[in-house]
Amino acid sequence: MSQPLVRLRSIDRRFGLIQALSGADLDLYPGEVHGVLGANGAGKSTLLxxxxxxxxxxxxxxxxxxxxxxxxSPRDAWSLGIGLVHQHFTLVPALSVRDNLRLGLRGRSFSEAGAAVEATMARTGLRVPLETNVSELGVGDRQRTEILKALLRDPQVLVLDEPTAVLTPEEADGLFALLRDLAREGRAVALVAHKLDEVLAVSDRLTVLRTGRTVMTAPRSQVSVRQLVAKMLGDGVADEVAIGEQAGPSSDAVVAGNAQVSGSASVTSLSTASGGTVVASLVAVHADSLKGVQLEVRAGEVRGIAGVEGNGQHDLALVLSGRKSPSLGRADIPKEVAFIPQDRHAEGLVADFDLTENVALALSRMEEFGPSVMMPWGVLRDEAERIRARFEVVAPSTETRARFLSGGNQQRVIIGRELALNAPMLVAENPTRGLDVAAAAYVHGELLKLAAEGVAIVLISTDLDEVLGLADSVSVMTKGRIVEVSEAQKTREGVGALMLGGGKVSK
Structure with a gap:
């Protein structure tokens, strides 16, 4: 075997009371895609x-x-040919996409930089609005820009942290094909993703981290999904799940309790809503990108909204959650709505608040508290502790600031906090983004349990498996409008075709 391009040895890193890495190792070889796996808080992002x-x-x-x-600094890494696509965006919001991409091409003329950008977009299939300011982009376009920015520098070692979380299935497939091409050119690629099927399909070698330690490194061909789950989550958890590998790696599945989880953490819907009371309705709603949206959500229903990111889903979520008023049309929504936003950093948490303070942000929306009511701190602290235990948030205490949690653990706090509201409707945007497979299965089970209890759920997700697995009824958003999905079209292929622009707009 050739010598590794990069070798990390016995890496330790502590953030306050949190020991993020404890003697972690990682070797990246030329010609290989190396998948890095682990539960939330295992240290994957810190190592990268x-x-x-x-x-x-x-x-x-x-x-x-x-x-x-x-x-x-990142400049030191780039000077050595190491490029990082970060989980949290590092773009300059006040600059256009084109100018952000040019920042990585200093020394090239205007025309040379423009030609390089166009060539990279054509090669990857990732298209972004070059003249738009980053501050106006959705999370999907920001992620595409981050990937393009890294590739423009032609790195010898490319490191990607959750690169596909907001990409369409077609874009994700295109990115993986590109990673394989880069490896064949003799480069080293390191990939972190929580969708096991993605990592297993593209990786040559796998490393598993657990509580900051490297607990396994092996060729993909020599490990089973059960071994990976055991290393990630412990033998006890692996013994409690059923692993389906009869048809090879592409059919790997984990079944936890009553929720069947594929590598992308989708589940079989258990909700049976039909004819429930209308909890929320939109009539000819216009609001920013929304164009005459018609929608009804019923008690006990999981209403799935699929679509390519940037087609109005976020504006829909803001209207349904009461955070945005229609400019035209009528929106009838409950007084209390639980809301899991698409961007946990901008809309979900205050990074410098501790867990108790972040829980208080949600409880203050409840009618029994309200903005003018003094909330007992002991009650808030107990609720934060209950959420930390129930959702297995990896944090030393409820006094830990949100910024010191991993992305997946931040998401667990938001989900636990919103579910605690006991609201009649929950609006969830990509609720399992950044969660490991076991945590995603748990969240799916909780959503289905809420629906069975009569809660109306609007699931807005770019993960088709998640939407098709959970939802009773499915719609697609395209160009700010709702498109109907018939029972015959409720397949990956059928919904995928509607996402690309076909179908009948709801009236």
């Missing part, structure tokens, strides 16, 4: 951030090309 120069290790060594180096 060390490699990308965003985080300095407390101890341990980094070798690039056989030489010991110190990566004090």
């Amino acid at each position: 951030n060390v490699l990308g120069g965003l985080v300095s290790p407390d101890s341990g060594g980094i070798e690039v090309g056989g030489a010991l180096v110190k990566l004090r």
